[in-house]
Amino acid sequence: MKKKNVFVVGYDDFNVSMLESIPEAEDYNFISLLSFHEIRDGDGKPIESLLKKAVSRIESFDGSVDAIIGYWDYPVTLLASILTEKYGLPGVPVESILKCEHKYLSRLEQAKVIPEHIPLFEVFDPFNDNYMSDVKMLPPYWIKPIKSFSSYLAYRINSDLDFIDAREEIRRYIGKVTEPFEDFIHQYDLPEELTKNKGKTCIAESLLSGSMCTLEGYVYNNEVFVYGIIDSVRETDSSSFSRYEYPSKIPQKIQEEMEEITRKIMKHIGYNNNTFNIEFFYNQTSGKITMLEINPRHSQSHAFLFDSVDGVANHKIQLDLALGKKPELPEKFSGKYKKAAKFMTRTFEDGFITKVPSYRELKKINKENKDIIIKLLATEGTRLSQMSYQDSYSYELADIYIPAQDENDLIEKYNKVISEIDFKRAFENDISIV
Incomplete structure (x- = not known):
């Protein structure tokens, strides 16, 4: 059978490796339409320049264009929407994307159908x-x-x-x-x-209060499906995230209520034939469920979690939809592990990174800790406050993906990895200027 050509907007090695792990990966060619670095380097430039580059690459490609996908935030979501429409492929209308991405307009739409669940x-x-x-x-x-x-x-x-x-x-x-x-x-x-x-x-x-989680779902032929809920655990006394953890600990009844809220809003905005995720707060004291925001894509941060616990990365769902198929998923919780998390290793004080873990050190950690993935975000010589797109209160040094059999196993593995990772930092007062 001839392989299908799947163009990826925001192509990066880590997520393409997750795509290549899905069961039918050998049936596809994953092709970089725009790399992640081109997308990020394009910040501050008109979206039209990225669009022209993407169209030029498609037009010069000698072969079929079977699907266009992307799993990053703006401008990937809009680019994918425009391109799928241009080439007659399954995708989300631009208007529906904007009703998610434009925070004020999204709130106006939410207020029409779920007013009791928004701030x-x-x-x-x-x-x-x-x-x-x-x-x-x-x-x-x-x-x-x-x-x-x-x-x-x-x-x-x-x-x-x-x-x-x-x-x-x-x-x-x-x-x-x-x-x-x-x-x-x-x-x-x-x-x-x-x-x-x-x-x-x-x-x-x-302000919103309570436990935070992210509901992952998709719409196929105007029918809304939910396939998982991930807990977003924050740092103590901080709004910054500590980790994303799956499966969620939120009570099943509350999860079902979130699913019903999700169906109302996604149908209302005319969202169709793509993945999405919605961030919620659940206040256990008051019982109130409040929506934080809608993202018109699945979360690439959660791909490893679903792969570890459910047996397949959520990238597969978008891939199926982009090819016009209803997603087929294995039975839930049929993966190798019972628990998985993406830990975001942070610091809350600015400074210069003078040392990061070496390749040899990371290889040793990976050998001793099976199936754990470490992605370094900071590089030697970097001033933390000059790193792109950090939240307003902290600086992220590394992402650490860990599968486990239970909560204790998860935390023990993380603490062990952290004790072996060697970041060094200097402060401005420590550096003499000659």
């Missing part, structure tokens, strides 16, 4: 010095750009002074992501409600 929210212009006329909400609350990811430029506001400080940071960096996003919105023939709120806009939202 209070207001939109404001961070470049308006008379901000008190825009934000009526009393602290504490969160502010963030209407387009962001990984908590980039998201700040908790406890006082007017916090607002002023955060606004200055937002003013300085907001254009990096939102300007190309705004350019895109205004170039397409979209409904007025999607174009009247400019990209350099922020949203203020009331």
Whole structure:
């Protein structure tokens, strides 16, 4: 049988290795349409330049174009949507993508069908010095750009002074992501409600509390399916994530309620033929379920978790959908392990990285800890505060993927790996300038 050609927007070695682990991988050629580095290097540039590059590569390809997929956030989600429409392949309409990605417009849509499951929210212009006329909400609350990811430029506001400080940071960096996003919105023939709120806009939202989780699902022929819920565990006394852990510990009844909320909103926005994930908060004291945000893609961060516990990476689901097939999954919890997590090793203080674990050190750790994967994010000589797209309160040094048989096994393995990883850091006062 002739192999099908699958073009990947945001191609990177780690996730392609996960794609190549799925049972039918030998039936496909996974081809880099745009690499991850091209996508990230393209930040701050019009989406049109990336689109032209992708179209040029497809047009010059000598073979069939059978599917186009992507598992990263903006601009991958929009690029994949535009390209699948252009080449008549299964995909999500651009309008549905924007109703997820534009945080304010997404809240407006959510308010129409699930008003009891969203926070209070207001939109404001961070470049308006008379901000008190825009934000009526009393602290504490969160502010963030209407387009962001990984908590980039998201700040908790406890006082007017916090607002002023955060606004200055937002003013300085907001254009990096939102300007190309705004350019895109205004170039397409979209409904007025999607174009009247400019990209350099922020949203203020009331605080959410409780346990946080991410529901992973997909829509096939307008029918919504949920295939797993992952717990998002935060650092003590911090909004930064410590790890993603699967399966979830949230009670089954609450998971079912989240699934019902999910069906309502995804049908309402006309989402179809693609994966998605939705972040929720569950407050055990009040019993309240609140939606944080909708992402129009599955989470590549969870691929290893599903592969370890369910026996197949969630990349398979998007691949099936992109080929026009209803996803076929193995029986749940049929993988080699009972538990899996992605740990995000962080530091909360700025500094210069003077040493990272060597290849030899990592190889030794991997040999002693079967099936564990370590991805270094920081490099020697890097100043942590200059790393791209960190959250507003910490710096991520490494991602560590660990499978286990239970919670104790998981934590023991992580602590062992951490004790063997050697990061060294210097502070500004430690460095003499000659």
